[in-house]
Amino acid sequence: MSNVVRPLHWWGESGSGKSTLLAILAGLDDGSSGEVSLVGQPLHNMDEEARAKLRAKHVGFVFQSFMLIPTLNALENVELPALLRGESSAESRNGAKALLEQLGLGKRLDHLPAQLSGGEQQRVALARAFNGRPDVLFADEPTGNLDRQTGDKIADLLFSLNREHGTTLIMVTHDLQLAARCDRCLRLVNGQLQEEV
Template identity: 50%
Template sequence: MGAAGIVLRDVHKAYFKDRLEIPVLAGLNLEIAPGEFAALMGPSGSGKSTLLHLVGGLDTPTRGSVRVGESQLESMSESALTAWRSRHVGFIFQMYHLVPVLTAAQNVELPLLLFRMASSERKRRVQTALSIVGLGDRTDHRPNQLSGGQEQRVAIARAIVTDPDVLLADEPTGDLDARTSEEILNLLNALNTEFGKTIVMVTHDPRAAGHAGRTLHLDKGVLDREEVNARKTAAASAS
């Protein structure tokens, strides 16, 4: 699968708590090009995670449109969004969310169960995904036998095993030390530059955001400002 662009137009999102309306996104407009690596930054409550959920089809906007590739998400039903997610999006969470009773290979294999695929093909894809993240020799380890960085690598392998258009990472280095964070960010970078995946990453860490081509700063539900990482852009142009 190739990369997909992301376009948000006048996106509003509000939650209700005890009948009280809490606006999170207030007319957000945003475009992320196919194959771009974008970082989302902003204070707590600025709408970063909500934006990620909308782009990932986990939630729908109160108003406005969300387009990912050719799919217009706001008009899709719950079940259609579920099916769409399995084919077009890979999620990477801060706390990895691996199934503790399954091995690394089995965790990576899980999303492939949603595809009509021979067992041998599944195994091949799992091995490839684990090799890409550098864990080809840890296939039979369970999450509790892996370090935090290794667990996150398994989670990344699980996110890429279906070859999705878009990778959505919610603070992927938030629970890791500096050195391991760097390894994970380099891996995401490689997925972006070598495999052309569109990546949207929520982070609080400016160093992590520095790995992205562009950093989008959200504040009070709107795009406050954006920065282009010149070094990354230049490297991308050179390659």
């Protein structure tokens, strides 16, 4: 799966290992065999600290369960990846505000995750993922916990930001409508990725 530059999706039955494969490719988990390189760096040669630095610099994540820090407001959640990359507080704050405003959350900057709807939380998660200016964005069921209307809006935003930022998007989803918007689809069967025709 080298040289992926356009939205890529894979699917498989529940329990087939889709999310596990995503975590291995992102350097969050180790595989039992084989080698994974992320932005040209072989992950198997790195300790966790080196992987964390690589992820902070090059990788964004959008999770089904949002994974927002409950004690941070929307703006602070979105600022975090840029701060971890070493941007100044002013740069990270300005980037976070701009993304949240672009996603229609300009009036919700000071709200904690518990004060936001599911769709709003996922928009905060999208803004957070893109504020780190990732080379690669991994999305695990990004619309899975949302109703169809909200999910469609989140998908529109995801693909719009993907094009705007030139980020490689690698996504796992059960949503066939969302998958149809990707340039390439793979199916995970018995632990093997198969190209969909």
